[in-house]
Amino acid sequence: MIRHDKTRIDAKRRANLDYKKRQFAxxxxxxxxxxxxxxxxxxxxxxxxxxxxxxxxxxxxxxxxxxxxxxxxxxxxxxxxxxxxxxxxxxxxxxxxxxxxxxxxxxxxxxxxxxxxxxxxxxxxxxxxxxxxxxxxxxxxxxxxxxxxxxxxxxxxxSLDLDWEDVSEEEKKQLAPELTAVSGFKKGEEQDWFKVDFTRVPELVEGRKVLLKRGKAYVLQREQVSLVxxxxxxxxxxxxxxxxxxxxxxxxxxxxxxxxxxxxxxFTAPEAAYSSSDSNIDGLSAPTAQSIDALAKHFPLCMQSLHNDLRANSHLKHFGRLQYTLFLKGLGLSLEECIVFWRRSFKLMTDDKFNKEYKYNIRHAYGDVGGDANRRGRGYTPYSCQKLLTEPLPGPGQSHGCPYRTFAEDNLIRAVQGMGVNDRDVLNAIKDDKKKQRYHIACNRVFEFTHKKEIRKVKEEGSWSATDLDTILHPNTYFKRGWLLKHLGEGNAGVVNGGEKMEE
Amino acid sequence: MPHSISQESSIDEDFSMPQADAQPIKEETTTQPQDVEMADADSPKEEQDAKVNLEDLFNDDDSDGEFTSSAPSQLVKDQSPEQPIQVTSKSSYSDPEIMRAFYQRLFPFRYLFQWLNHSPTPTNDFAHREFAFTLPNSAYLRYQSFPTADLLRKQCLQLLPSRFEIGPVYSTNPRDRKTLRNASAFKPIMKELVFDIDMTDYDDIRTCCTGANICHKCWGFITMAIKVMDIALREDFGFKHILWVYSGRRGAHAWICDKRARELEDTQRKAIAGYLELLKGGEKGGKKVNVRRPLHPHLERSLRTLKDNFQTSILLDQDPWVSGKAEHLLNLIPDPTLRTALQKKWDSAPSRPSASKWNDIDSVAKVGGLSITPKALVEAKQDIILEYTYPRLDAEVSKKKIHLLKSPFVVHPGTGRVCVPIDTRKVEEFDPLGVPTVTQLLGEIDEYDREKGEGEGDKKDKMQDYEKTSLKPYVDFFRGFVAGLMKEEMGKVKREREDSEAMEF
Missing domain, CATH: 1.20.930.80 (Transcription Elongation Factor S-II; Chain A)
Incomplete structure (x- = not known):
């Protein structure tokens, strides 16, 4: 490992760099x-x-x-x-x-x-x-x-002296059809290629941007940025x-x-961090397994769609479960209630199977079991929009992630209409946002539309500061703000943000 | 069970060379009664734990029953192992007696050892390897490790796991992980690159069966997947030692055992999985294939392989768009005029078979009035073929070194089938429903012994039990695979040693 590092000074030459004298040298x-x-x-x-x-x-x-x-x-x-x-x-x-x-x-x-x-x-x-x-x-x-x-x-x-092999003209000619298929260039356009072991360009392999032959990756010159x-x-x-x-x-x-x-x-922690104060919501008594259905109408689309899938199939796949469990944890559902919630939701399953295969994961997410670090950190932090937007897309049968990103346009529009958005301009704007990959903007747009009466009210009263109405970057913030807005005047027009931020 | 190391199992004897196959069996018979006694003492407790409702376990649609294990529903009475095992149709596949006989007489521990050890003499490749057992009471026991094949075998006979899984080789012995001063010194350093293909991921396009069931028709999906994956792993990545294993019910695992593959880092594993993965998008994601043109050579080649299978396995066998189910196909057609024309046509004849509907796309398109070019239509059709045939991987399994995967040759607790290797040269012929079950195999031993008579002791003992059964071709195939792998590894070690010696002076 480090022992063979070429940059280390040879033992013989090191003599004249005696550490005691170094400061005078x-x-x-x-x-x-x-x-x-x-x-x-x-x-x-x-x-x-x-x-x-x-x-x-x-x-x-x-x-x-x-x-x-x-x-x-x-x-x-x-x-x-x-x-x-x-x-x-x-x-x-x-x-x-x-x-x-x-x-x-x-x-x-x-x-x-x-x-x-x-x-x-x-x-x-x-x-x-x-x-x-x-x-x-x-x-x-x-x-x-x-x-x-x-x-x-x-x-x-x-000048960097990275070792990669050039592809000879002859080889290039031989592989011409395949190389053009990878580069996407029309024939006749000359391109320089070099080859390296595929393990050195994982990013390019993953995106199928190289030609692979027996473990060697043929990389287009312009892709060298990835390597460098x-x-x-x-x-x-x-x-x-x-x-x-x-x-x-x-x-x-x-x-x-x-x-x-x-x-x-x-260097402040990113705003998207989940703040522990998100789980203390004025006026919302501690949620229980039964109250989730009633609260679900305040959830952002990502959680609503998980909730609906769960109700429709009495089941969710692993990543969906994780995402939803953490969200519920974030809105203050206790571990006991959370286990009750999942147990009841998986109604086609025996207790034995549930206890054996699912309970542990829920407890792990809450930091009840697992390694020392996990328990000390009280489990995982609820996922932020950033996390949901950067993780890999769900595969067949999975339903986690951000719907604004994962749903096809038609399905998304239908889902958003289900949330009560029926204004054509807003729907078009959402489509546009999706095309431009501004998923969180679309989500905020939906929030603003569905809460527009309340937002106008607090703005007129001036009871909420501008930061309280800043762009939403966390599903739990979405819920909290939505819930507070819908319950205005019940003695909770108070603080939205505040409290210590927890690091991701 | 470290304390049960018997003197007779000295390393020399057990790991001399594959030729010495027959010998250990003889010795083991002497240790049998002891093993039986110990395990019998446990059995009443096991019976109490056995309250699992089998029906419920296997109706799950999420996992391949990979994490379920059936505890014995009925215990076969005490028998000495010399007597033939009575297999009744009612006894469960992971009955203690059956599992004991299986591990004792059939499981190829020697080749499993050589496979993971890459050398006939025990090395850390094997000794630091994690094994995880699923016990008869469904408890899950992780971080087990064994210095030799014989000790692994002893442990199996004692615990009678319904199945066990294989994890990575760690930097230190997994059993010592808690005694280390700093926890970061315990980390996985090597594991085969693995892939898991499971029928669950095909549920939205398969029409013949649902849930845990399979038939020959839906096995076609797995066959296609194996063909495409195998060729890509060999030609694109240059791997040579690829072992495909039937998962026991409705899927297949791939173990890529080349040294290069074993040493891959997680990011590189993720890259390979990403390269091979094509279908993206969840339940509501709409179109699942979104690739740029021209097609990447890997996809081009896959498409060529899959085209023929699409005609037979999909259009004929699965018939996915018959009566009322054509909506998904219509959604995938990019041109609105064509879509409405086809919809009209199919609404009037809903029972039209899928093959005709597939041909309709072209014939209706010929009428004209399309807003897209013929090339775009061809590409859309290619995408549809890929969506219905391209391998669907459980990619999470491949991305991490630490992921455990079920060992080859264990018994699937639900079906009783042995997880046998699949010969890719004859992948089309592989019949998952014809794979022998553990009870069938034990029956075959008895039948063979009965036919040959009990008298000719000498001759009989020369033969291993698996050779008397239909497991033989599978074990032979595995032995050949392991021999090939070992030969390469040994050659490499020798060359390295020679090199270093040459450097000495």
Whole structure:
């Protein structure tokens, strides 16, 4: 594993880098030239910078990353994200290409390089933050890679020294029909291909974007972005792991540590997180197994459709059960009541079978059983819209997920009409949203339509603040807000948000 | 059962080489009475636990009964194992007596060991492998592991599991997982890449049977799936050692045993599953096949294979669009004019067979007035063929190393059928309903022994019990498969060793 890492310094040469003397030794490379616009961030910074630069650069990069993050949970397509991000990037982290002849070229790259390493320190602390950081950095890298100048990109890739094999002209001719079928190009258009082991391009294999022959994947040159990015991310993950082990050495430091701590706090948890206050709803007495049917009319479509399927078939498949159980848990149904609910819902099943095959999963979701981590974390968190929108599509016979995404248009419209949406404009807008993959917008549209009287009322009275009526990004928020709106004037016009946010 | 290691089962004897087949059997007869006594002491308790209503268990439409297990409904009286086992039609397939005889006389532990061990001498490939038992009282026992085949066999004879499953090889012995200082040191490092094809996923398009039942007609789905998957795994991914196993009731499992496949990471497994998976969309998702054109070579090839089967297995056998059920087909036709024309035609003759309806699409389209190009219609028809024939995988099983899958050659508790390997060269001939049941096999041993007479002890003992039954071809096939796998692995090890020796100086 690490032992064979080529980058490690040979034992003989290490002698002149005695750790006691290292602080007096002159750094070997004081100033670095950034040859390429893109950067794999392999060598850490060696120059001195001021504390102020340290902080402002980090904050600028943080702004970029947090905007990127918000793009993912707003479910923007890569193109939309790129469009949205361009002005932000230009403002906070501009990076010009070599051909631009910009004078600030080296400074821009230096800032990019340094801020990246500062944020590594900020995020390396916890597993969750490391994942978040590596995901966002990979996204940023991919975006920049895609918009890079073709020639410079090729040079950058060459400098990386990734080993892949070129496909010879002869082989290309031999496989021509199959290669064109994969690339989708018309005949005559020459394309460059290279081949690697299929295990190195899982993303492309999964999407059937490569030709596979006996374990070798033939990859189109333009798909190399996937390879380069996944390599970038693996290296970054390894480096973050190392950073986290080195972090304790900073404990004594009183200049950087406070800044780093402050920065790591600044990155707020995504809004879509389930907040524990969602389960305390004023005026709603603790729900029981019997009351679910009555409450179901306030559920968002994803949960209503699960509920209806459950009632129709007296059964739900695994992921549907999980999604629905967590939602019920999120609205305050206790474990005991939840088990009663499922037991009664699966009415075609013997007690024995239920206890043996289903009860455990429910208890596991509530954190009643399972490993230490699961129990301490009180089970799973109810799924957010982001989670529902990014998980794989349901297979035959399954009914979980977000209906705005999984249903065919006709079925969706029928389902939405079932919720009482009959305005033609709204229905068309929903169709449009679905086409543009803005599923949560469609869902919010339905919510606004079905609650329009109440929303108008609270707006007129001014009893709800604007954040209380912000876009819904969690099924439990949908329920809570819907329930409160429908029960206005029963002494509960109070707070919607608030309380501590729980991390996903 | 570590304490029951008997002196006679020294490693040398048991793992010498496959040729020494006949010997251990003889020795085991001496240990039998002891095993019987121990297990008998348990049996009254088992009987008490046996309150499961079998009918209910098998009516489930969700799982393949994979997680059910029938406890004995009636206990056969004490018998010494030398006497023929009396099999009555009423006795359940996982009766303790039947299971004991099965594990003792028929189950090919030796080849199972060699299969998982990749070498004749015990290695960690086997010793750190997780086994999970489903006990007769339906308890589920995970994280079992065994240093040798013989100890696995002993445990089976003692617990008489109605079935057992095979998990990954872990970084340390699964039995020691709780003694480790940090829990992260215990992680799966290797497992065969597995696939599970189950008839449940075909329920919306099969017309002949429902629920747990199968017939020859619906087995056609599985045959098609095996053909398509096998060729893709071999040609596209370059895997060589692919074992297909009948799941005992209405599905099939694939075990890809190449070293490369065993070492795949979860993301790579997910990628392979994604590559092979085509049908997307749940109950209300509408059209399930959405692929870009030109078709990917893998799909193109699959379509070529499936086209013929579509004519026979789907149009003739399943007849999915007969009387009133054509709505789904109509929904899949992209052109509104064509759709209404067809609807009109079929409404007037609802009992028209599916094959004619399929041909109607073209003949009605010829009349003209279509808003789509002929090419688009061809593509729509291709999509329909794929939707009705392309393999439907339970992809979750394939995506994770830690997923457990039922071992080959165990008995399916519901049907009594042995989970035998399927020879892909003769996949069309495989008959799930003709697979021997455990009771039938035990009967065959007795019959053979009776015919040969009891006197010629020498000759009889040379022969293993499975060779007297219709299980023989399956075990032989498995042995051949394992031998091929071992040969490659051993060759590799040898080469590696030679290489490293050459590096020494």
């Amino acid at each position: 002159k750094p070997e490379f004081q100033k670095r030239d950034f040859e390429h616009r893109l950067n794999y961030y392999i060598l850490p910074p060696t120059e001195e910078i001021t504390l102020e630069e340290f902080e402002t650069w980090a904050i600028d990069r943080l702004k970029v990353l947090s905007e990127l993050n918000s793009c993912t949970y707003r479910n923007r397509s890569p193109e939309e994200t790129a469009e949205y991000m361009t002005p932000i990037l230009n403002k906070y982290l501009p990076l010009h290409s070599n051909s631009s002849n910009s004078r600030a070229l080296q400074d821009e790259r230096k800032k990019d390089h340094y801020s990246h390493f500062i944020l590594r320190l900020v995020f390396a602390g916890s597993e969750g933050n490391r994942q978040l950081f590596s995901r966002l950095e990979a996204m940023l890298f991919r975006m920049r890679f895609k918009e890079d100048d073709f020639r410079e990109r090729r040079e950058f890739v060459k 990015v996944s390599e970038f991310q693996t290296r970054l993950n390894e480096a973050l792991e190392l950073t986290s082990r080195a972090l304790p050495r900073l404990d004594e430091d009183d200049r950087l540590a406070p800044i780093l701590h402050h920065l790591s706090q600044a």
